[in-house]
Amino acid sequence: MMNDNPLDSATERDLARRHLLPHFTKGKAWDHDNLGVIERGEGCYVYDTEGEEYLDGLAGLFCTNMGHGRQDFAAAAAKQMEQLGFYPTWGWANPPAAEAATMIAERAPGDLSEVFFVSSGSEAVESVLKFARSYHVARGDTDRYKVISREWSYHGTTLGGLAVTGVPKFRNPFLPMLWDGVRHVRNTYGDTAEELASAAAIEEMILAEGPETVAAVICEPVQNGRGGLVPPEGYWPELRRICDKYGVLLVADEVICAFGRFGHWFASERFGVVPDMISFAKGVTSAYQPLGGMIVRKPLVETVWESEMAAYMHGSTFGGHPVATAVAVANMRAMADEKIMDHVLSHEAGFRARMDSLLEKHNCVKEVRGLGYFYAIELMTDRVGGRELSDTQRAALQGGVLAEYVRDARILVRPDDRGATMLTVSPPLIADGDVLDDLTSRIDQVLTRTSEFLAVNP
Numbered sequence: 260m261m262n263d264n265p266l267d268s269a270t271e272r273d274l275a276r277r278h279l280l281p282h283f284t285k286g287k288a289w290d291h292d293n294l295g296v297i298e299r300g301e302g303c304y305v306y307d308t309e310g311e312e313y314l315d316g317l318a319g320l321f322c323t324n325m326g327h328g329r330q331d332f333a334a335a336a337a338k339q340m341e342q343l344g345f346y347p348t349w350g351w352a353n354p355p356a357a358e359a360a361t362m363i364a365e366r367a368p369g370d371l372s373e374v375f376f377v378s379s380g381s382e383a384v385e386s387v388l389k390f391a392r393s394y395h396v397a398r399g400d401t402d403r404y405k406v407i408s409r410e411w412s413y414h415g416t417t418l419g420g421l422a423v424t425g426v427p428k429f430r431n432p433f434l435p436m437l438w439d440g441v442r443h444v445r446n447t448y449g450d451t452a453e454e455l456a457s458a459a460a461i462e463e464m465i466l467a468e469g470p471e472t473v474a475a476v477i478c479e480p481v482q483n484g485r486g487g488l489v490p491p492e493g494y495w496p497e498l499r500r501i502c503d504k505y506g507v508l509l510v511a512d513e514v515i516c517a518f519g520r521f522g523h524w525f526a527s528e529r530f531g532v533v534p535d536m537i538s539f540a541k542g543v544t545s546a547y548q549p550l551g552g553m554i555v556r557k558p559l560v561e562t563v564w565e566s567e568m569a570a571y572m573h574g575s576t577f578g579g580h581p582v583a584t585a586v587a588v589a590n591m592r593a594m595a596d597e598k599i600m601d602h603v604l605s606h607e608a609g610f611r612a613r614m615d616s617l618l619e620k621h622n623c624v625k626e627v628r629g630l631g632y633f634y635a636i637e638l639m640t641d642r643v644g645g646r647e648l649s650d651t652q653r654a655a656l657q658g659g660v661l662a663e664y665v666r667d668a669r670i671l672v673r674p675d676d677r678g679a680t681m682l683t684v685s686p687p688l689i690a691d692g693d694v695l696d697d698l699t700s701r702i703d704q705v706l707t708r709t710s711e712f713l714a715v716n717p
């Protein structure tokens with residue numbers, strides 16, 4: 260029954276449990292007495308309705324890059340709403356969309372200059388997949404529809420993005436609904452610059468499928484699934500060489516990696532490559548508004564526009580939304596004015612040293628992988644003795660024990676089970692030495708309890 264003032268009769272927590280469906284959350288975990296309700300944020304910290312403070316060690320979900328509580332972003336959104344709350348980018352432009360596109364193009368590597376806006380990372384991935392197909396069709400290369408992706412990669416939840424995603428538990432329930440053109444090959448885990456076997460795997464797959472059927476290769480510059488997979492030196496230039504050789508488009512899915520996570524506007528720059536397309540989202544607005552997009556090399560767009568299709572047959576109502584793009588402009592200005600790239604690069608070594616100190620201290624840490632402001636801490640039972648987690652330990656840690664320790668330490672980092680048992684760490688980029696110390700000490704508490712748990716629960 261409708262209640263005009265629902266907060267009179269129930270707390271936000273009860274209302275959420277009753278009516279709000281969570282994303283990627285087990286029903287039992289949601290329907291729990293200690294379901295948290297975050298209501299406020301400031302800098303690198305957020306606060307729940309009971310006044311508890313948490314260190315946001317994940318930047319929301321790898322996205323509140325400039326931190327919480329920015330009044331200038333709020334002002335930019337309000338000003339734009341007063342001026343023009345909405346008008347579509349179908350046949351018309353609007354000033355903030357044009358300005359945001361220009362700022363992104365100026366910061367993108369090489370000749371990536373054409374920016375297409377959507378509202379999320381998944382939609383950004385849909386856009387690159389459909390653009391790759393459009394480009395090949397425009398050239399009369401109509402057999403090219405397959406896409407090569409990597410095991411344990413994450414490219415979103417919409418059916419195209421999910422098809423290229425390589426995380427079995429996300430894909431399996433939907434397999435009959437996924438398109439048959441995706442091939443997953445090994446990722447860079449365990450590969451070396453000398454071997455580059457993970458790049459060779461892509462070339463082998465292109466040859467096995469027939470290059471004339473392959474439209475694109477899509478990879479994250481640093482892969483999140485399987486935990487902070489930084490590619491070996493030379494991997495991306497080798498992908499560029501392979502894709503050029505076979506007429507395949509190279510896509511960098513930078514939904515997490517762009518806008519400073521590795522101290523550059525785009526991670527492709529750091530890895531020495533100009534891809535044909537980049538998908539982005541999250542950090543473009545520091546998540547103050549939902550915005551995603553793709554950047555494409557101009558000759559590719561011209562090929563589509565000059566073909567019989569004459570247009571890229573794809574779009575959405577909210578693509579290029581003036582309020583979202585006005586916030587993107589404010590965010591990119593703040594990133595430049597506050598020299599956030601220099602900040603990340605100057606703190607990178609200290610961040611790494613702090614993560615390495617956790618490895619040295621805790622025998623339950625198998626490996627720390629990552630770069631910039633992005634790390635995965637992989638767990639095992641006994642590093643010195645070479646013992647991996649038992650099935651029961653893994654199930655318990657992934658089934659709620661780690662989540663409880665993380666919550667108790669009042670830190671938001673992600674207990675991750677994609678290919679290993681891990682903690683993913685990715686704080687706002689504004690985190691300074693004090694915040695990084697706080698982050699390290701809270702993770703230290705989590706790892707101490709994890710070690711104690713493993714000692715008594717074989």
Ligand SMILES: Cc1ncc(COP(=O)(O)O)c(C=O)c1O
Pocket residue numbers: 379380381382384413414415416479483512513514515540541
């Ligand atoms: C690399 C990558 N691509 C796509 C997505 C999907 O983005 P969204 O959740 O905004 O749809 C994500 C989300 O984390 C991602 O990390």
